[in-house]
Amino acid sequence: MRTELTYDAPLLELNTFGIQAKARMLLTYDSEASLREALSDIHLHHSDLPMLHIGCGSNLLFLGDYPGIVLRSAIRGIRLLCETPSEVLVEVGAGEVCDDFIAQSIRSGWYGMENLSLIPGQVGAAAVQNIGAYGVEVCDVIHEVKGISLSDGSERIWKRDECGYGYRQSIFKSELWGKYAITRVTFRLSKHFTPMLQYGGLRNVLGQLASDSPQGESPQALGALQLRQAIISIRRAKLPDPKEQGNAGSFFKNPVVGKEVAERLLAEWPEMPHYPAGEGKVKLAAGWLIEQAGWKGRSLGPAAVHDRQALVLVNKGGATGSDIQRLCDAIRKDVGLRFGISLEPEVNFI
Numbered sequence: 001m002r003t004e005l006t007y008d009a010p011l012l013e014l015n016t017f018g019i020q021a022k023a024r025m026l027l028t029y030d031s032e033a034s035l036r037e038a039l040s041d042i043h044l045h046h047s048d049l050p051m052l053h054i055g056c057g058s059n060l061l062f063l064g065d066y067p068g069i070v071l072r073s074a075i076r077g078i079r080l081l082c083e084t085p086s087e088v089l090v091e092v093g094a095g096e097v098c099d100d101f102i103a104q105s106i107r108s109g110w111y112g113m114e115n116l117s118l119i120p121g122q123v124g125a126a127a128v129q130n131i132g133a134y135g136v137e138v139c140d141v142i143h144e145v146k147g148i149s150l151s152d153g154s155e156r157i158w159k160r161d162e163c164g165y166g167y168r169q170s171i172f173k174s175e176l177w178g179k180y181a182i183t184r185v186t187f188r189l190s191k192h193f194t195p196m197l198q199y200g201g202l203r204n205v206l207g208q209l210a211s212d213s214p215q216g217e218s219p220q221a222l223g224a225l226q227l228r229q230a231i232i233s234i235r236r237a238k239l240p241d242p243k244e245q246g247n248a249g250s251f252f253k254n255p256v257v258g259k260e261v262a263e264r265l266l267a268e269w270p271e272m273p274h275y276p277a278g279e280g281k282v283k284l285a286a287g288w289l290i291e292q293a294g295w296k297g298r299s300l301g302p303a304a305v306h307d308r309q310a311l312v313l314v315n316k317g318g319a320t321g322s323d324i325q326r327l328c329d330a331i332r333k334d335v336g337l338r339f340g341i342s343l344e345p346e347v348n349f350i
Helices: 032-045 098-108 123-129 202-210 219-238 259-268 286-292 321-339
Strands: 003-010 022-029 051-054 066-073 078-083 087-093 142-149 155-159 180-190 246-250 256-258 274-276 281-284 303-305 312-315
Touching: 003 032, 022 032, 032 066, 032 142, 032 180, 066 180, 098 123, 098 219, 123 180, 202 219, 256 259, 259 281, 281 286, 286 321, 303 321, 312 321
Parallel strands: 022 066, 051 066
Antiparallel strands: 003 022, 078 087, 087 180, 142 155, 142 180, 246 312, 256 281, 274 281, 303 312
């Protein structure tokens, strides 16, 4: 059981936007017991300070220094809970890097998360954000989520259907925001690989990678590994590496509109990408809207829209959170004026 407490803690390495910010205190814990002990001390000596729980900082934007206590999980471990001929239940510490878990799952013959490869962040944050890519959301494979109350240290377990999952949404981002620290996530993964290939030209990329795949793998593992490599290849071609240029990946959610709104837009812009979103809804491509509004590759001071993917805002160097926010506001204004669509940021403003 171990905790690390740092005062006046720099957060530059804890947010992928590369924003220079500090927290009054930074607390890193590696177990439920150490978190409870730390919370007891916080309530005794620092009850006036706000608390913020972060993962790898890949989906947040600091607008300034944080005046309270930043909590960060180092709870690790991957434990097989149950296995049947067709599936497994695997409990994973919230502090595990999600992409590392995906890689290990494929090596273990557990499938279902391949399309989420290379999305940055920890497992706990993935469950909060309901990360998704190429037709898969992490809620598709979540069985349950465990968390500890930041107010009294009590543990709570949410079954998947209790998590309020939607497009980049969960109960942890709404009514429970700031009230719990996610400690462990249990995944239900298949032992039979079923590829999801309907997005982004994955079939073509898979074909190109097939001849380069390692030998000696089972057909199931080989196919899953090829799909993971394809996803990684696509993401690296489109998205900047946060270690080289600060960014938080997709900055905006793809807007979901009613059928009537979609028909009106498509009558004027028939080339507009659009996808069924269930219940008479249509999902539009935020990146396309931003590009058509003239923002792809453009800068506003040290903040810019990426020149290969308009959905990504980048820190060209020395940008503050306010610089990124001003760019966000300008994009939202122009997209709204041109299309009558209100873009919603996917990133959390702190």
